Amino acid sequence: xxxxxxxxxxxxxxxxxxxxxxxxxxxxxxxxxxxxxxxxxxxxxxxxxxxxxxxxxxxxxxxxxxxxxxxxxxxxxxxxxxxxxxxxxxxxxxxxxxxxxxxxxxxxxxxxxxxxxxxxxxxxxxxxxxxxxxxxxxxxxxxxxxxxxxxxxxxxxxxxxxxxxxxxxxxxxxxxxxxxxxxxxxxxxxxxxxxxxxxxxxxxxxxxxxxxxxxxxxxxxxxxxxxxxxxxxxxxxxxxxxxxxxxxxxxxxxxxxxxxxxxxxxxxxxxxxxxxxxxxxxxxxxxxxxxxxxxxxxxxxxxxxxxxxxxxxxxxxxxxxxxxxxxxxxxxxxxxxxxxxxxxxxxxxxxxxxxxxxxxxxxxxxxxxxxxxxxxxxxxxxxxxxxxxxxxxxxxxxxxxxxxxxxxxxxxxxxxxxxxxxxxxxxxxxxxxxxxxxxxxxxxxxxxxxxxxxxxxxxxxxxxxxxxxxxxxxxxxxxxxxxxxxxxxxxxxxxxxxxxxxxxxxxxxxxxxxxxxxxxxxxxxxxxxxxxxxxxxxxxxxxxxxxxxxxxxxxxxxxxxxxxxxxxxxxxxxxxxxxxxxxxxxxxxxxxxxxxxxxxxxxxxxxxxxxxxxxxxxxxxxxxxxxxxxxxxxxxxxxxxxxxxxxxxxxxxxxxxxxxxxxxxxxxxxxxxxxxxxxxxxxxxxxxxxxxxxxxxxxxxxxxxxxxxxxxxxxxxxxxxxxxxxxxxxxxxxxxxxxxxxxxxxxxxxxx
Numbered sequence: 001x002x003x004x005x006x007x008x009x010x011x012x013x014x015x016x017x018x019x020x021x022x023x024x025x026x027x028x029x030x031x032x033x034x035x036x037x038x039x040x041x042x043x044x045x046x047x048x049x050x051x052x053x054x055x056x057x058x059x060x061x062x063x064x065x066x067x068x069x070x071x072x073x074x075x076x077x078x079x080x081x082x083x084x085x086x087x088x089x090x091x092x093x094x095x096x097x098x099x100x101x102x103x104x105x106x107x108x109x110x111x112x113x114x115x116x117x118x119x120x121x122x123x124x125x126x127x128x129x130x131x132x133x134x135x136x137x138x139x140x141x142x143x144x145x146x147x148x149x150x151x152x153x154x155x156x157x158x159x160x161x162x163x164x165x166x167x168x169x170x171x172x173x174x175x176x177x178x179x180x181x182x183x184x185x186x187x188x189x190x191x192x193x194x195x196x197x198x199x200x201x202x203x204x205x206x207x208x209x210x211x212x213x214x215x216x217x218x219x220x221x222x223x224x225x226x227x228x229x230x231x232x233x234x235x236x237x238x239x240x241x242x243x244x245x246x247x248x249x250x251x252x253x254x255x256x257x258x259x260x261x262x263x264x265x266x267x268x269x270x271x272x273x274x275x276x277x278x279x280x281x282x283x284x285x286x287x288x289x290x291x292x293x294x295x296x297x298x299x300x301x302x303x304x305x306x307x308x309x310x311x312x313x314x315x316x317x318x319x320x321x322x323x324x325x326x327x328x329x330x331x332x333x334x335x336x337x338x339x340x341x342x343x344x345x346x347x348x349x350x351x352x353x354x355x356x357x358x359x360x361x362x363x364x365x366x367x368x369x370x371x372x373x374x375x376x377x378x379x380x381x382x383x384x385x386x387x388x389x390x391x392x393x394x395x396x397x398x399x400x401x402x403x404x405x406x407x408x409x410x411x412x413x414x415x416x417x418x419x420x421x422x423x424x425x426x427x428x429x430x431x432x433x434x435x436x437x438x439x440x441x442x443x444x445x446x447x448x449x450x451x452x453x454x455x456x457x458x459x460x461x462x463x464x465x466x467x468x469x470x471x472x473x474x475x476x477x478x479x480x481x482x483x484x485x486x487x488x489x490x491x492x493x494x495x496x497x498x499x500x501x502x503x504x505x506x507x508x509x510x511x512x513x514x515x516x517x518x519x520x521x522x523x524x525x526x527x528x529x530x531x532x533x534x535x536x537x538x539x540x541x542x543x544x545x546x547x548x549x550x551x552x553x554x555x556x557x558x559x560x561x562x563x564x565x566x567x568x569x570x571x572x573x574x575x576x577x578x579x580x581x582x583x584x585x586x587x588x589x590x591x592x593x594x595x596x597x598x599x600x601x602x603x604x605x606x607x608x609x610x611x612x613x614x615x616x617x618x619x620x621x622x623x624x625x626x627x628x629x630x631x632x633x634x635x636x637x638x639x640x641x642x643x644x645x646x647x648x649x650x651x652x653x654x655x656x657x658x659x660x661x662x663x664x665x666x667x668x669x670x671x672x673x674x675x676x677x678x679x680x681x682x683x684x685x686x687x688x689x690x691x692x693x694x695x696x697x698x699x700x701x702x703x704x705x706x707x708x709x710x711x712x713x714x715x716x717x718x719x720x721x722x723x724x725x726x727x728x729x730x731x732x733x734x735x736x737x738x739x740x741x742x743x744x745x746x747x748x749x750x751x752x
Contacts, residue, residue, distance in 0.1 A: 482501055
């Protein structure tokens with residue numbers, strides 16, 4: 001591997017690590033069912049999170065920057081490295097980079113390019129004509145079987161694929177998109193791999209027009225495969241019989257000898273049909289590594305399950321990435337075996353007898369108000385989740401790595417004794433938490449939870465969150481890194497390490513015996529009312545301090561906190577910010593600014609009180625060093641916030657809120673504004689989210705702009721150098737001029 005390509009691969013890996021991190025954060029927040037959803041992580045397939053956009057565009061830009069990276073960069077990247085990034089926006093065949101008219105190596109070159117994009121993580125739709133099994137070479141078939149990913153619409157398409165007659169014969173060019181649009185969620189790619197792509201060239205991004213048109217316009221020079229290219233025999237496709245093997249070998253040999261027919265699946269299909277049934281029937285299906293099913297499967301008898309198992313076996317797939325399965329009869333469920341699935345959403349009767357779950361990343365039992373009795377066994381199952389359920393017998397789930405239930409009832413947790421992670425959210429009738437002594441992560445929030453044991457010891461737990469749990473007088477967690485305790489009114493003794501990653505203990509009024517903290521990475525005091533001395537002491541023990549301040553004296557005390565401690569402060573009343581906040585205050589959230597605005601506009605309404613209120617501009621000037629600012633009830637000029645990176649503004653709907661000064665914020669990265677009238681400024685930021693806004697505005701040099709619910713007149717004078725411009729439920733919005741906008745989406749009838 002060339003050193004230059006390896007160096008650029010490290011750059012890409014940093015971006016991919018950020019995508020993986022945000023994906024985990026998104027999943028955690030989704031599980032918490034937060035009402036306030038972060039638009040950048042909960043948008044649909046057309047609204048791409050910024051980190052994913054950056055990773056995809058960086059890889060593509062680097063690949064097309066020069067001939068060397070065009071061929072060497074994919075080899076330097078790990079298998080399926082872009083799988084967590086949604087790539088449905090790539091809708092055309094782009095690899096004309098090394099094309100030349102009339103080259104006899106067209107067929108081999110196109111296969112190599114296709115395989116490299118497959119290596120990077122593109123999921124191809126089963127209707128893609130390029131995947132016609134009759135037109136592919138043995139090397140392509142073998143390589144695709146090891147890391148090819150395909151999306152099927154339903155079981156019918158799976159059957160057509162297995163029969164060697166994919167639905168591409170009648171598909172239009174728009175149906176050949178290589179997208180995971182229908183897949184609900186892709187599972188994370190493998191952590192490490194020693195495989196390398198079949199070619200050091202790179203394949204087609206996500207979707208192609210028709211294969212015929214591709215061949216007509218793309219005639220690249222043939223390239224030499226790297227030394228690491230797998231040289232598999234023809235028999236790797238595992239044909240069903242010797243005759244089928246011979247026929248398949250003959251078909252692939254012919255297509256290899258004639259490049260023109262190889263790159264034209266339509267003509268191949270025609271010639272195959274002309275030879276009656278011999279070639280078509282004998283050609284084995286193109287085997288693959290993983291697949292997804294867009295539409296769910298409804299099972300009323302055992303036959304569909306048997307057909308499903310047979311189809312998966314014929315595909316040779318190692319895993320189905322996503323499956324929705326609906327079952328109506330307990331008799332059908334009896335003795336069933338579900339295995340090798342990424343995300344399984346299971347809607348079924350509560351009585352599951354002698355079932356087997358094997359090699360499944362996550363199972364969601366999607367039955368509201370059902371009573372579950374699950375017997376059988378679970379092997380290598382990642383996570384199991386329940387919502388609004390009554391759980392009586394979970395012996396069939398013993399050994400799962402993670403368990404989560406929300407708004408549910410669980411009488412006995414003994415079946416979870418070997419589970420590493422347990423989350424109980426607003427759950428009732430949970431009693432014996434001592435059975436969970438082997439957990440590594442315990443998260444119990446709300447509900448009717450009372451411990452039968454007054455002393456709880458979790459010798460292996462690294463994460464402890466207990467809120468609203470009764471009956472606990474002593475808690476011991478010698479290996480804990482995360483301590484979050486709230487509402488444990490009977491707790492008198494606690495022991496944990498003196499150095500922690502996170503610490504928040506509140507409403508534990510009888511807790512007297514506890515370790516004296518030495519160092520905490522994050523100390524959360526938002527649920528407490530600390531004294532001035534406690535604030536100063538906490539700042540000397542932690543790297544980051546979260547605090548809610550409701551007294552003027554404590555706002556003034558912020559200047560006395562340790563300079564090395566980053567402070568994230570919530571100050572409900574903006575009128576208390578009467579002095580300049582020090583530079584170590586990185587975030588400031590404040591509200592009640594509407595009254596300040598009104599006092600300036602209508603002083604006669606407030607009389608003497610108006611003279612006691614600060615001007616909004618004074619408050620903003622006192623926050624000039626803050627990097628993250630949230631203002632509620634604001635209207636006016638934000639230019640005093642000269643250091644702000646992330647800005648969230650919410651207007652007061654009782655006033656005519658205007659917003660100006662954004663063009664002067666040189667460090668602005670993220671902007672969220674709700675309910676404002678813009679005054680014609682040109683705004684530059686990495687991402688913008690504007691809701692219920694009006695007026696005129698221009699955007700320049702921005703990765704993503706999201707405009708939602710704009711009913712009034714909102715004119716975008718110019719959008720220049722924009723990655724994604726999304727209009728959602730905004731009939732009043734007009735974009736007059738678009739210059740270099742990579743993707744523009746207008747969902748007029750969609751409301752967020």
